[in-house]
Every structure is written in structure tokens, then in C-alpha cells.
Amino acid sequence: MLDVSGFGIEVYPTKALLASAVLGEEMKCVAYLQISDAGLAMFGFASETERDFFLELLQVKTVGGKLAITLMRYLDIGHIIEAVKNGNVSMLSVPGLGAKRAERICFELKPKIEKKFAGVASGAPATGEASFDSFVTDALSGLGFSHGECARAIATAKAQADDDVKWSEESLLMASLSILQRR
Structure with a gap:
């Protein structure tokens, strides 16, 4: 809910914002x-990258704001881009999105995302730091911390460490947990 001078406006969020x-x-x-x-x-x-991607989704025929945000609420932008690049309609499986509309999204977005969103990380199963972040978030969430708290703790741990630190799942978990315990 967005509070504007006491007036509440419902905001439909993406997965990353949630x-x-x-x-x-x-x-x-x-x-x-x-x-x-x-x-x-x-x-x-x-x-802003998420918003720009949302606006590209709105350009696809038969895709409105609610369907676009539903897609982005269930899948992060990297997963969607990966699915579109590979034409993998089954990866776009979310409530309210049928196979034909998913095919249309892949067909219409592919040329656009290759130009505009080439630098966006893939949402495919990750290796390295991205998978460590996911592992640590899952572990900390299991201990009762919110995803937002987890993301901030991970970012703080990385910011406080030397640039040449090679993170492992365990070291990132311990550093993030230490930060959360100080709060």
C-alpha cells in the first residue's frame, strides 16, 4: 500500500520488490x-530495468498490466528473459497465461530483449555468487528472517568484505547471520 498524504493506493509489486x-x-x-x-x-x-521490461511486456498484443505484473510476480526478470531467448514457453507457466499467449510473448519480445536487456543476468539455475545468495536467503528465511532482511544482510556482508574475498555458501551464511544478529 502506497501512502500519499494519507491517501492509500494499492501497488501491484514484482517478485524482486516483494x-x-x-x-x-x-x-x-x-x-x-x-x-x-x-x-x-x-x-x-x-x-528501472524491471519497469522498462514491464513496459516492453505491455507492448505485446493481449498482454495488459495485470498479466505482465503477474508474470513478474511469479518469475524474476532473468527467468523471463531466458525463456524468451530460448523460446521455452513452459518456463513462462504462471496463472492466467496460456500457451498461445506465452508463445506470442516469446515471439514479440525476443528481438527487443536481445538489444535492450542483454546485460540482465539469466534466471536459469545459477552457479557462483547468485546461487550462494539464493542458498543463504533460503537458509535465513528458514530461521524466520524476511527476504528483505536477508537481501540487506547479504549486501552488507559483501560490502564490508574485501574485494578479493571468494565467498562460499557457508562463509556468506555466517557473515549474513552475524549481521542479522547485531540488529
Whole structure:
């Protein structure tokens, strides 16, 4: 819920924005207000890249704001880009998105994302640091910490470490847990 001078506006968030949220805490996000015959809809994003990708999804015929945000709520942008690049319709399986519409998304977005989103990390099963982050987030979430707290702790641990540190799952977990225990 977005509070604008006491007026509450519901924001439809992406997966990344939800992961960074902490209940009861203020946060900043990139937003897009869609005005249509159906009314107003506010969409929230963790980054401008996410918003730009959302706007590209809206350019696909038969894809509206609610379907685009549903896709981005279930799948991170890297997974969607990987699915589109490979034409893997089954990777785009989310409620409300059928096979034909998923095929259309792949067909219409492929030329655009190869140009605009070439630098976005793949959402495919990761190796290295990305998988360590995921492992640590899962482990800390199992201990009762929110995804937002986990993400901040991981980022803080990495920021406090020397640039030449080679992280392992265990070392990143211990450093992040240490930061969370200090709070």
C-alpha cells in the first residue's frame, strides 16, 4: 500500500520488490501508473530495468498490466528473459497465461530483449555468487528472517568484505547471520 498524504493506493509489486520488503518499514520503489478504461493501477518495481521490461511486456498484443505484473510476480526478470531467448514457453507457466499467449510473448519480445536487456543476468539455475545468495536467503528465511532482511544482510556482508574475498555458501551464511544478529 502506497501512502500519499494519507491517501492509500494499492501497488501491484514484482517478485524482486516483494523480496526486498520488510513489514512495517518504509521503502522506495520505481512505480508506473497505468490509466485505462478499467481504472487506475499502480505497479511497483525494484529497479528501472524491471519497469522498462514491464513496459516492453505491455507492448505485446493481449498482454495488459495485470498479466505482465503477474508474470513478474511469479518469475524474476532473468527467468523471463531466458525463456524468451530460448523460446521455452513452459518456463513462462504462471496463472492466467496460456500457451498461445506465452508463445506470442516469446515471439514479440525476443528481438527487443536481445538489444535492450542483454546485460540482465539469466534466471536459469545459477552457479557462483547468485546461487550462494539464493542458498543463504533460503537458509535465513528458514530461521524466520524476511527476504528483505536477508537481501540487506547479504549486501552488507559483501560490502564490508574485501574485494578479493571468494565467498562460499557457508562463509556468506555466517557473515549474513552475524549481521542479522547485531540488529
